[in-house]
Amino acid sequence: MDESVYAKRSTRTIIVISARPFPAPEKSIRCFFFQSCFSLPAMPSSIPSAAIPINTTVSPDLQPLPPRTLADVRDQVAQEIAARMMNKAEQHDGVKIGVMMTFSKRDDVGFLQQIAKAIQDSSLPDYLFIVATTGPPVDSSSNFVFICGSDEGYVHRATLLMSAKFIGRLGGLQNQPDVYCIISVKDIGYTSGYDEAALWDVVRKSAMRPIDPLVPPSGSQGIEAFLLEVRAKLQRLEPHQAHEELREPEVDAPTFLVDIRPAAQRDEEGGIAGSLVIDRNVLEWKFDPRSASRLNIADRYDLRIIVFSQDGDSSSLAAYSLQRLGLLNATDIIGGYRAWREARLPIDIPIKTSRSLLSLN
Incomplete structure (x- = not known):
């Protein structure tokens, strides 16, 4: 050749x-x-x-690399997601927090467990992360939300908040104590803006430092202090003053006496003739002129509403609530129904019928 x-x-x-x-x-x-x-x-x-x-001869350094498998690629992607979350994490009360949405894949649960392991191997001191799969599920009927934290308390609180925020959309739950929790959620990420914002709210609230249960939060006040503050804004009436006002032949504004006690208390103690009986839980709706379920008489804001309860405590809060609605003439009776009765003012005495032992059969 x-x-x-x-x-x-x-x-x-x-x-x-x-x-x-x-x-x-x-x-x-x-x-x-x-x-x-x-x-x-x-x-x-x-x-x-x-x-x-x-x-x-070929140097050992020049030997070809072994072929990569799909499992190797998934593990690398899981490590990259974990690293990205840790790098972009927010600091909240000394805890690193983060939320990430990723597209659904085959074996989402196994993939999320790989992310959990990658985060745990990083040895972060305090953290709470959520990763949610979004998009059409590949091999399941739901997407998944993965909660991973350095403390069991973080994971537990986040799980409870998740259950409340996504009620009606939750499926199964897979929990690994002290490590992570995976929850199946329908259509995660499909609701514009809500899901991701809700997940961020979950991690922020779950990472808050627990407060001492014996120390009241800053700005709060006990019920007695609150009651004194409320009563300072009311022109409260003694029972006889309320009785005289109700007997006036002419008044500047329509005046009503309102009984907000529960039915069992009225049956046991009696009532005041001519008073309006309105349950406490619907009082504001019945007297608010703006309300669609208001009484026919509640068509003006200058109504004189005199509220009474059994002892005059809950009636003060009710009258203050009406004032907040614009009914500035609302007030209550000092001492409530008990003081009215002790003053020997007119009442309706309940008729109690005794039953024989035979009637109990």
Whole structure:
């Protein structure tokens, strides 16, 4: 054969050897590698191929990498998601928190567990993260929300808040004590803006430092202090003052006496003739002129409403609530129905019928 070409290949270089005479180059020949080069002297016009030695050994460093499997790729993606969450985490009360949405894949639960392991291996001191799969589920009927925290309390609080915020959309729950919780949720991420904002609210509230249960929160007040504050805004009436006002032949505004006690208390203690009986839980709706369920008489804001309860405590709060609605003439009776009765003012005495033992059968 007049001419032949032999090639030796390695992972980094390709050397071509020819039996044909090479033209004498004017410059030295350069052989380039990936990131370096070296120079050879100019070759003579004709060199037999056998004169050029070929190195047939390959350095161990040049051995090809083993083929990557799908499991390797999934593990790398899980580690990248975990690293991205930790790098972008917010700091809240000394706890790193974060939320991330990722598209649904096959075996979402296994993939989320890989993320959990990657986060746990990072040895963060305090953290709480949520990862939610979104998009059409591949091999299940629901998406999944993964909650991972450094403390069991974080995970437990986040799980309870999740259950409240996504009520009606929750499926099964897979819980690994002290580590993570995975909840199946229908159509996560489909609701514009709500789901991600709700998840952020969950991690922020769950990461809050627990307060001492014996120390009242700043700005709060006990019921007695609150009751004193409310009563300072009312012109409360003694029982006889309320009775005299109700007996006036002419008044500036319509005046009503309102009994807000529960039915069992009225049956037991009696009532006041002529009073309106309105349950406490609907009082505001019945007297608010703006309300669609108001009474026919509640068509103006200058009504004089005198509220009474059994002892005069809940009636003060009720009258204050009416004032907040704009009914500024609302007030209550000091001491309530008990004080009215002790003042020997008119009442309706309940008729109690005794039953024989035979009637109980």
